[in-house]
Amino acid sequence: MEYKVVERFVSINGEGRLAGQLAVFIRFAGCNLNCSYCDTQWANKGLVTYESMNVESIYEYIKSTGVRNVTLTGGEPLLRDGISDLLKLLSEDHELFVEIETNGSINLKKFSAISRNTISFTMDYKLPTSNMESEMNLDNFSYLTKNDTVKFVSGSMEDLEKAKFIIYKYDLIKKTNVYISPVFGQIDMKDIVQFMMDNHMNGVTLQVQLHKVIWEPEKRGV
Numbered sequence: 001m002e003y004k005v006v007e008r009f010v011s012i013n014g015e016g017r018l019a020g021q022l023a024v025f026i027r028f029a030g031c032n033l034n035c036s037y038c039d040t041q042w043a044n045k046g047l048v049t050y051e052s053m054n055v056e057s058i059y060e061y062i063k064s065t066g067v068r069n070v071t072l073t074g075g076e077p078l079l080r081d082g083i084s085d086l087l088k089l090l091s092e093d094h095e096l097f098v099e100i101e102t103n104g105s106i107n108l109k110k111f112s113a114i115s116r117n118t119i120s121f122t123m124d125y126k127l128p129t130s131n132m133e134s135e136m137n138l139d140n141f142s143y144l145t146k147n148d149t150v151k152f153v154s155g156s157m158e159d160l161e162k163a164k165f166i167i168y169k170y171d172l173i174k175k176t177n178v179y180i181s182p183v184f185g186q187i188d189m190k191d192i193v194q195f196m197m198d199n200h201m202n203g204v205t206l207q208v209q210l211h212k213v214i215w216e217p218e219k220r221g222v
């Protein structure tokens with residue numbers, strides 16, 4: 001199985017539970033959604049330049065970096081047939097901790113058989129601002145554990161209200177890690193903090209994309 005890889009690099013992880021730690025990134029081409037705010041739309045275009053890599057060459061690259069946190073992202077990394085083969089190989093190397101950024105539309109049930117000790121899903125719940133909310137697979141919440149994360153990328157008060165509704169309806173704080181992140185530059189983070197205070201959102205973590213604070217927000221490969 002060949003995968004279209006549009007970027008591979010080492011940086012600090014700017015998002016998620018391991019934000020601030022070194023991570024090696026593999027970015028796959030193509031996505032089945034089209035979020036209004038997507039910061040990697042370039043990776044989803046048909047004519048994007050990519051490298052063909054297979055499971056072995058991806059694994060070799062990861063190991064060659066000496067970095068133990070791995071982030072698989074895109075585009076939508078779980079879109080490819082055969083991505084389970086890569087997840088299985090990576091799960092067998094207990095030196096690695098693998099995070100998969102996924103868009104909430106892909107059924108996670110099919111990955112239940114893979115050993116999940118060192119494999120963690122960060123599932124976005126796409127809010128109204130994204131225009132992609134109708135694509136969310138709500139069954140996915142039953143496959144997430146405390147090793148995983150649900151992320152609500154919010155660009156408006158309407159988004160925050162919807163995030164609150166979903167968090168409590170599905171009891172997400174008990175099941176998994178819950179993050180709120182601003183659509184970069186589109187909402188005042190003070191308003192998010194105020195919303196969290198007004199609604200007693202204990203157990204929810206606010207996070208800004210660290211790499212966009214450190215480098216130019218549009219910079220690739222960081």
Ligand SMILES: C[S@@+](CC[C@H](N)C(=O)[O-])C[C@H]1O[C@@H](n2cnc3c(N)ncnc32)[C@H](O)[C@@H]1O
Binds near residue numbers: 039181
């Ligand atoms: C580019 S996506 C790739 C993985 C997958 N397609 C997804 O949406 O989760 C990686 C993460 O970046 C977030 N993201 C994309 N554009 C953003 C923006 N303008 N501001 C904040 N987060 C953004 C997405 O919501 C997602 O959590």
Ligand SMILES: Nc1nc2[nH]cc(C(=O)O)c2c(=O)[nH]1
Binds near residue numbers: 012014101211
């Ligand atoms: N530094 C850095 N951290 C990240 N964490 C998740 C990313 C992504 O695009 O999925 C990302 C990214 O693009 N850069």
Ligand code: SF4
Binds near residue numbers: 074075103
């Ligand atoms: S799902 Fe992810 S990669 Fe696809 S358009 Fe939305 S943010 Fe971009």
Ligand SMILES: [Mg+2]
Binds near residue numbers: 039040
């Ligand atoms: Mg990114």
